Amino acid sequence: xxxPDGFLSPPVWVTLDLASAPAVAILARRAQQGTDTxxxxxxxxxxxxxxAAQMINFPVGPGTSGHLVGSALLSMVVxxxxxxxxxxxxxxxxxxxxxxxxxxxxxxxxxxxxxAGVLAGYLPYRLxxxxxxxxxxxxxxxxxxxxSACLALTQLLFSGVRMPPKIIWISIGLFAVSAIIEGAIxxxxxxxxxxxxxxxxxxxxxxxxxxxxxxxxxxxIAAIVLVAGGVLFAxxxxxxxxxLASQLGLKDQVPAWLHSPFAYYExxxxxxxxxxxxxxxxxxLVLIFFACSALGRYFARQRSA
Numbered sequence: 001x002x003x004p005d006g007f008l009s010p011p012v013w014v015t016l017d018l019a020s021a022p023a024v025a026i027l028a029r030r031a032q033q034g035t036d037t038x039x040x041x042x043x044x045x046x047x048x049x050x051x052a053a054q055m056i057n058f059p060v061g062p063g064t065s066g067h068l069v070g071s072a073l074l075s076m077v078v079x080x081x082x083x084x085x086x087x088x089x090x091x092x093x094x095x096x097x098x099x100x101x102x103x104x105x106x107x108x109x110x111x112x113x114x115x116a117g118v119l120a121g122y123l124p125y126r127l128x129x130x131x132x133x134x135x136x137x138x139x140x141x142x143x144x145x146x147x148s149a150c151l152a153l154t155q156l157l158f159s160g161v162r163m164p165p166k167i168i169w170i171s172i173g174l175f176a177v178s179a180i181i182e183g184a185i186x187x188x189x190x191x192x193x194x195x196x197x198x199x200x201x202x203x204x205x206x207x208x209x210x211x212x213x214x215x216x217x218x219x220x221i222a223a224i225v226l227v228a229g230g231v232l233f234a235x236x237x238x239x240x241x242x243x244l245a246s247q248l249g250l251k252d253q254v255p256a257w258l259h260s261p262f263a264y265y266e267x268x269x270x271x272x273x274x275x276x277x278x279x280x281x282x283x284x285l286v287l288i289f290f291a292c293s294a295l296g297r298y299f300a301r302q303r304s305a
Contacts, residue, residue, distance in 0.1 A: 057234045
């Protein structure tokens, strides 16, 4: 789902960078109004959980994999405004530290997953969950992925990438499978949080307000288990965007100055593939947790100022 550098033309990625930056700034100001100190741990652990889940690829078709995006899940747990900020932090760290998604294409990835993906994932939950809660949660997960994927395909087309209709329809079909799995995972995760802390949820509303240390602890443990154990079972097949790139002959253009020790989610210096991936993943969990927690503390201070 992450678009690397070299896939989009300069006019497209510059436009999306210029559009995403002020949008995130506006949302950050709005997030200050809804963040207090009690919500800081939740931002950190949910950001870490989504990062961990994105590392675990699952098969969606022959030679193709997908992974949880998490835009809808974040929007339903921490609210859409905070979700957009947390997802932006995740995407930035993935790009600069793990070389997952391009630096110049960061604005495109933020637009697709942190802005449009969060909005598409939250709207069904906000509008339908009073009467059809489970269906609304599933639809949110499904639409968030399909929206992000269709935007990515559109941006490639605007960049002059020639895609035969057959490849476009196959890609949409594979993304639809990923979207169905995303909807199911989102439904299971939100329902699990509700069972753990039923008093914190509403029959419908802007977000699932979670403050209990029990829920936060379980989500944190789940993130660690995903990184430490999930990488053993994750699919090694390329995801939808990577598969499309290989079919079209597109090449990832990593900037020469960017040489991260955790590139492609592998910590250098270890012989075991599992240790390399688990070490990089655990380092990512720590980075994401502290980055999202720091954002939460900043918003809380600004709110009380």
